[in-house]
Amino acid sequence: MLFKQHRFSNIITPVSYFIDLIVVNVLLNILPINFQTPVLIHVYISLAWIVIAIKNEFYTVYRFAKVAYIFRLIFVQFIFFFLTLYAFIGFFKQPVISRLALGEYFIIVLFIVSVIKLLGYVLLMEYRDRVKGNLRNVVIVGKNKKTDQLRKVFNERTEFGYNFLKQFSPKSENFNIESCFDYVIDQNVDEIYCSVSELKNEELTKFINFADNNLKTLKFIPDNKNIFAKKLKFEYYDYIPVLSLRDIPLEHPINAFLKRSFDIVFSLMIILGLLSWLTPILAILITLESKGPVFFRQTRNGIDNREFYCYKFRSMAPNHNADNIQATKNDMRITKIGKFIRKTSIDELPQFYNVLFGTMSVVGPRPHMVKHTNEYATSVDKYMVRHFVKPGITGLAQIRGYRGEIETEADILNRIKFDIFYIENWSMFLDIKIIVQTIINAFKGEAKAY
Incomplete structure (x- = not known):
């Protein structure tokens, strides 16, 4: 996933955008193109470049990508950029613009951006090959011609950045699926590559569940089985076809960058526009009713199951069970002001500091207490999938009525169902839509907001 250890896409992509936009805009002022409205052309060119790059996935370059793929990205990017560039003359009626200078500008931008793109690609490949950085620990499950070819790719194409650790053979007499799982955990394996032809259906199911519950990436080496009937992501490692089971939109650098940018802007708006004056008022009301801190912090599990402190306005009298026992209906620990701020979800507002600091997002699966995470990880199937992304202040499960106290098994199962749907279908x-519905629910009041 995007923010996993050893991945640099969350840094490389925004920096690449910034550098290319600098090149695209600075050259406009150097060449004698004769723009009548400089501000308009800069805004137009910047937006056009970003939109084309997103549609073309110009900044999405996988570690196994070939040079030909880079040239294809450059070609498509600049074909549309050329058309957009000259369309500016007709759209905004700019008759004095020098077509020749505009052509020179296009060629220079093409050359500089191409050099930067190819240089970045080569340097990252060299970094993986020589420095052995940005590596992914991998294992292969299967022993046949295709798996041997894939192992050869991992060992010989070191510039891809795959650290091959072990190959398991399901056909061997001493193969034990549980021992395989133990090895993956002990060696901190990042990705598992399974040959579909050598695994039984129940073994495939075990691998899928294990990967989901332990935050491991699972990929398949295909054959002619029914796995082709599923909607899977198809990729080539050199000339070896590989299938990915789950494609998470927020693993794409552009999507992650957009979401993080939105989180920063939105959290700053809430902190400066609301919390700046609301916090002193609530601080007085909370401390007048019961002695203790204004804020309550609790350890919860976030992305990659990492623990972090989640902040709230204190809504209960200080007690020793706050980290172990979830609030229930008519809970005697809840104060009068606490009842109001919980009913209106005002107690959750300090979590916008978590969002600003990067441990949470505005929208995502709600983080659970560490005690509950440890319980559900072993008792609820696919529970750990929700930790592939940052937890949120609100989420799809919450607006669908699955918030607050978990009273029955159906509550947690439905919550996980909606969380996984959100992760796999993010936009x-x-x-x-979730934010708007959350605001509406806060004004209307919710049955389980206690």
């Missing part, structure tokens, strides 16, 4: 539109 900015879905985030905005």
Whole structure:
């Protein structure tokens, strides 16, 4: 996933955007193109470049990508950029613009951006090959011609950045699936590559569940079985076809960058526009009713199951069970002001500091207490999938009625179902829809907001 250890896409992609946009905009001022409205052309060119790059996935370059793929990205990017560039003349009626200078500008931008793109690609490959950085620990499950070819790719194409550790053979007499799982955990394996032809259906199911529950990436080396009937992601490692089981939108650098940018802007708006004056008022009301801190912090599990402190306005009288026992209906620990701020979800507002600091997102699966995470990780199937992304202040499960106390098994199962759906189907539109519905629910009041 994007923010996993050893991955640099969350840094490389924004920096690449910034450098290319600098090149695209600075050259506009150097060449004698004769723009009548400089501000308009800069905004137009910047937006056009970003939109084309997103549609073309110009900044999404996988570690196993070939040079030909880089040239294809450059070709497609600049074909549309050329058309967009000259369309500016007709759209905004700019008759005095020098077509020749505009052509020179296009060629120079093409050359500089191409050099930067190829240089970055080569340097990252060299870094993996020589420095042995940005590596992914991998194992292969299967022993046949295709798996041997894939192992050869991992060992010989060191520039891809795969650290091959072990190959398991399901056909051997001493193969034990549990021992395989233990090895993956002990050696901190990042990705598991399974040959579908050598695993039984129940073994495939075990691998899928194990990967989900332990935050491991699972990929398949295909054959002619029914796995082709599923909607899977198809990739080539050199000339070896590989299938990925789950494609998480937020693993794509552009999506992650957009979501993080939105989180920063939105959290700053809430902190400066609301918490700046609301916090002193609540501080007085909370301390007048019961002695103790204004804020309550609790250790919860976030992305990659990492623990972090989640902040709230204190809504209970200080007690020793706050980290172990979830609030229930008519809970005697809840104060009068606490009852109001919990009913309106005002107690959750300090979590916008968590969002600003990067431990949470505005929208995502709600983080659970460490005690509950440890319990559900072993008792609820696919529970750990929710930790592939940052936890949120609100989420799809919450607006669908699955918030607060977990009273029955159906509550946690449905919560996980909605969390996984959100992770696999994320979009900015879905985030905005969830935020709007959360605000509406806060004003209407919710049955389980206690």
